[in-house]
Amino acid sequence: MIGESPAFTIFKDNYFVTGTTLNDEPKKYNSDAKFQISIKYRIMNKPFLYGFYPYLTYTQKSFWDIYLNSSPFAESNYNPGLWEMVV
Secondary structure, eight states: OGGGSOSEEEOSOOEEEEEEOTTSOOOTTTEEEEEEEEEEEESOSSOSSTTEEEEEEEEEEEEEOTTOSSSOEEEEEEEEEEEEEEO
């Protein structure tokens, strides 16, 4: 039953990946990292309407230039949302 499962869970994949070019030592212009954090939170423990369980979701994906001193994040994408699950 959905109402008995944890309210705070993982939504999409969560990961942290780093790397550099092959056959080269890590330097500030050839090495970076990418990570994603994604969660969801069930707002209600009982169905809202017609068996719908509303969730708040949040996903953030960032590309990180880990060796640069200034402005280390090349790009960050934020995706909040409202999601429903039907029983």
